[in-house]
Amino acid sequence: MMTTVQTASKKKGRKIGKSWTIHLFPIPALIIYGLFVLYPILAALSYSFYSFNGFSRESFVGFDNFVTLFTTEPYGSMFINAFKHNVLYFGLQMVAMNGLAFILAFIIYKKVKGAEFFKIAFFLPRLLSVIVVGFLWKLILNPNFGTLNILLGRLGLEELQRAWLGDPNTALVSIILVNCWFGLGFGVLIFLAGFQSIPGELIEAARLDGAKGMTMLRKIYLPLMVPSIMIMTVLTFIQSFEAFELVYAMQGSMGEPYYSTDTLAVFFYRLAFGSSTSGSSDALGVGSALAAVLFFFILICTMIFLKFTNKKEVEM
């Protein structure tokens, strides 16, 4: 290895400062990144083809784990249930978080007074640890002493008071909205950067042509904002399908109540590290199959999003 490296460096390396020691430079980063990112993800994919007994790998079983995941109960219905929640996670964040972030970024871009203050205000929650966010909102959403219900009571809206996290009908939506609260400011900054990169002459020209209001938005702003919209879509997508921490902090590893807040990553955690579903010895094999399915689902969807972005940019 070293000799090929050296000859190549003689051929292609720059004349000044040429020395074999330069090839040591990327080594520490490559080793740590290779050992703790590349190796585990590849190993996880290979694990999906093996049976497990606890944490020890037993024998090669082909696609058995995948078959078990999709056809055996409770795995099959848990997968569908969690998958639906991830889809809602993505959809609701696209509308409630990214939609609002887009509007707020536009308003700041239009130069309101105190733009810097608003940017900081929207961004501040993003500095908290997700676990702090989860616990803080768990206290705020508490049915008896939580701030939200008390505020609703003071406003005379008693009929709206409920056990936000205890009711299967509101628990998941509550958690997703908490996630929106957390991530909103980040979206605002991304969209604001997008608006600010639009050339001023373009807007002037459109305005001189008499474009205004909705026409301006449809014909000028939206097409030019496609790159930042796609960035936020991809990031939100990945984050939605990896959603774990907030659910775990607020509703535990069972996605209380009755798996109504379960997500694929929480389901995966349960298979790998604990509680009822992992009692059986094949849990880790099935868990690895789930990880593989989720990995390729995220990867393929991300590729499609990115491909779509490139095409859009070419069209413009």
Place this chain on the structure above:
Amino acid sequence: MKNSSMWSKPFYYVIVFAVATISLYPIFLMFLSSFKTSAEIFKDPLGLPTKFTLDTYRTLMGKVPFDQYFMNSVIVSVTSVVLVVVFCSLAAYYIARFKFSWNNAIFFIFLLGMMIPIKLGIVPLFILMRDLGLINSLWSLIFMNIATGTPLTILILTGFFKTMPIELEEAARMDGAGNLRVLWSVLLPLMRPALGTVVIVNFISAWNDFFFPLIFITEKAKMTIPVGMLSLFGEHSADWGSLFAGLTLASLPMMILFFIASKQFMEGLTAGAVK
């Protein structure tokens, strides 16, 4: 245009004020409630504290070894940030400044990491850490922070190295400086903005990391603040005063750093996405 701005400006302000209130109020409530006893919180959750007291913080310290969590978080975050910046500066310099045939491949392999949902590799990671004897060691967290921070750090630093004029280096090399010397005393001092960005990005994710300590750390003495919070809420969920105090203490260091350098924070966290 004049017409629409007449009504749209006040409307704009209503929206941004309303959302800013929703963003800030819970954080304000967290700070405020940390100075109230649990009885006070239950009786008047929205009111100001009747008297200023740090009792909740004292109770908190008696319940959990918060100073220990804090020290562990500092050790993990600082070590991770220093090492990731050193290792990635070396690697990014190599990728950006030398034209070996495999450089693009190395760069691509590093960037791939931004798309890898690493949490899905947690089972092999757990086995690996166990075999390395790193379960309940802060090094498990440090290695994870370095490894997961590497892709974005390399992307940012490589981009920055490419913008630096090559003449700077050549002058130093004429004087006989080696690669390390050129990197350390010529290039890095000029890279403060990029270094600031990568320090902040890596520090935030290291400080707030919850997933890996949840899996790798079970001993109380080795916990960082986020997992420490988990045990606090698990064991003392009735004493809201000290819960709020715990949340406040967990968030305070990052808030203070943010107010010292808010611009760099906001630029830093969006740097990866915009590039």
